[in-house]
Amino acid sequence: MEEPVAIQQNEEAKLIEDLKLDEKKKIMDPLHAGLFKAIENGDFGSVQRLVTEENVSTAISDENDMSPLLQAAYRGHTDIVRFLLSNGADVNITCHTNFYTPLMMAAISGKMDTCRTLLDAGAKVSTTNSIGKTASDLASFVGQHDVSALIRNFLTFERLEPYFTPQGSNPARISESTAKCLQQMVMLANFHPVKVVILVMDQLCDVSVLKNCRNVLDDLGRKCVRNEKDFDEILALKCHEVSTILSLCCERLSKDKPDLTALVKMLLKENDAGIQLGCEKVIRDSLMKFLFTKLPAFLQLVQTLSNTKVGEEPTALSCMQSLFSGMQSMRDSDKWCATCWEGSAPLQCSACRKVRYCSQRCQKLNWFIHKKKCSK
Numbered sequence: 001m002e003e004p005v006a007i008q009q010n011e012e013a014k015l016i017e018d019l020k021l022d023e024k025k026k027i028m029d030p031l032h033a034g035l036f037k038a039i040e041n042g043d044f045g046s047v048q049r050l051v052t053e054e055n056v057s058t059a060i061s062d063e064n065d066m067s068p069l070l071q072a073a074y075r076g077h078t079d080i081v082r083f084l085l086s087n088g089a090d091v092n093i094t095c096h097t098n099f100y101t102p103l104m105m106a107a108i109s110g111k112m113d114t115c116r117t118l119l120d121a122g123a124k125v126s127t128t129n130s131i132g133k134t135a136s137d138l139a140s141f142v143g144q145h146d147v148s149a150l151i152r153n154f155l156t157f158e159r160l161e162p163y164f165t166p167q168g169s170n171p172a173r174i175s176e177s178t179a180k181c182l183q184q185m186v187m188l189a190n191f192h193p194v195k196v197v198i199l200v201m202d203q204l205c206d207v208s209v210l211k212n213c214r215n216v217l218d219d220l221g222r223k224c225v226r227n228e229k230d231f232d233e234i235l236a237l238k239c240h241e242v243s244t245i246l247s248l249c250c251e252r253l254s255k256d257k258p259d260l261t262a263l264v265k266m267l268l269k270e271n272d273a274g275i276q277l278g279c280e281k282v283i284r285d286s287l288m289k290f291l292f293t294k295l296p297a298f299l300q301l302v303q304t305l306s307n308t309k310v311g312e313e314p315t316a317l318s319c320m321q322s323l324f325s326g327m328q329s330m331r332d333s334d335k336w337c338a339t340c341w342e343g344s345a346p347l348q349c350s351a352c353r354k355v356r357y358c359s360q361r362c363q364k365l366n367w368f369i370h371k372k373k374c375s376k
């Protein structure tokens with residue numbers, strides 16, 4: 001059963017190797033050749049001059065079927081990428097023989113800034129190349145895990161615009177600053193419910209704002225699934241999870257004594273094996289309410305979880321984290337935060353030196369649990 005995967009991986013490696021053969025002689029007119037040379041050298045001035053003064057088209061391609069934008073994206077020249085986009089280059093161009101998009105090019109070469117620029121300009125994340133791989137898959141394949149996670153979790157601010165600007169006679173549903181906070185929550189690659197609650201504590205601690213945020217997320221989630229074949233499944237699930245946590249915050253804030261710390265404590269409650277049972281229950285319950293039950297990522301998640309008892313590994317949260325980030329859960333790293341599972345936690349419990357935290361806040365939030373074990 002392993003062979004097809006191996007063959008596909010070889011094929012993938014060969015395709016990526018082919019991309020590097022750009023020393024091949026290019027037969028084209030001198031101005032076009034000059035544009036490609038300037039891009040190769042990252043010579044922004046020359047690119048600008050050729051396009052604006054010499055009217056060299058941005059829609060040409062070289063003999064390897066690379067367009068100027070594909071080439072600039074592969075080399076990570078973000079300034080040139082931005083310039084080409086503002087001069088009519090198509091952000092989702094697929095002129096390449098193997099259907100590589102500019103985003104795939106930047107992903108393969110691990111160029112984070114270039115990827116961000118392309119995503120902001122509307123690069124599609126679900127497009128696949130000739131062997132069915134997305135930009136995020138390709139980044140993982142070459143070990144660019146941070147780039148892969150960025151792409152998987154990206155939500156352009158533009159998609160939130162209809163919610164923070166008035167639509168006809170209807171007022172905006174949320175403010176622009178609230179939209180920024182929602183974007184931050186949805187883009188959490190290392191998703192953890194406690195991180196969402198902390199963001200609410202700091203920025204959205206208001207029941208009516210939270211209710212509007214939930215409506216926005218639910219609407220956005222529905223828009224992520226356009227039809228059976230066209231969907232952003234990670235975003236759809238992410239919107240649903242964030243919306244679930246916001247509804248828990250709403251519940252707490254509507255009580256006589258509004259207190260989100262109590263909610264954090266509920267989420268962090270552990271069993272003897274150190275599994276955060278509150279998070280586990282919240283995530284499993286939320287999955288039962290997810291609307292798009294045919295999405296492949298959702299099916300895979302549910303299948304893994306149906307074979308695991310609550311309170312045992314792998315937890316629902318770690319499965320979900322791997323799905324969102326495309327990597328193993330951060331809890332498997334050496335320096336994970338015992339509260340929010342952030343990967344590189346600089347602080348240590350000074351008494352026992354057995355647990356780490358990403359911040360003093362996480363340390364304080366966790367103390368009611370850790371104090372029982374710390375002295376031992």
Ligand SMILES: [Zn+2]
Pocket residue numbers: 337338339340341342357358359362
């Ligand atoms: Zn933390």
Ligand SMILES: [Zn+2]
Pocket residue numbers: 349350351352353354355370373374375
């Ligand atoms: Zn300790």
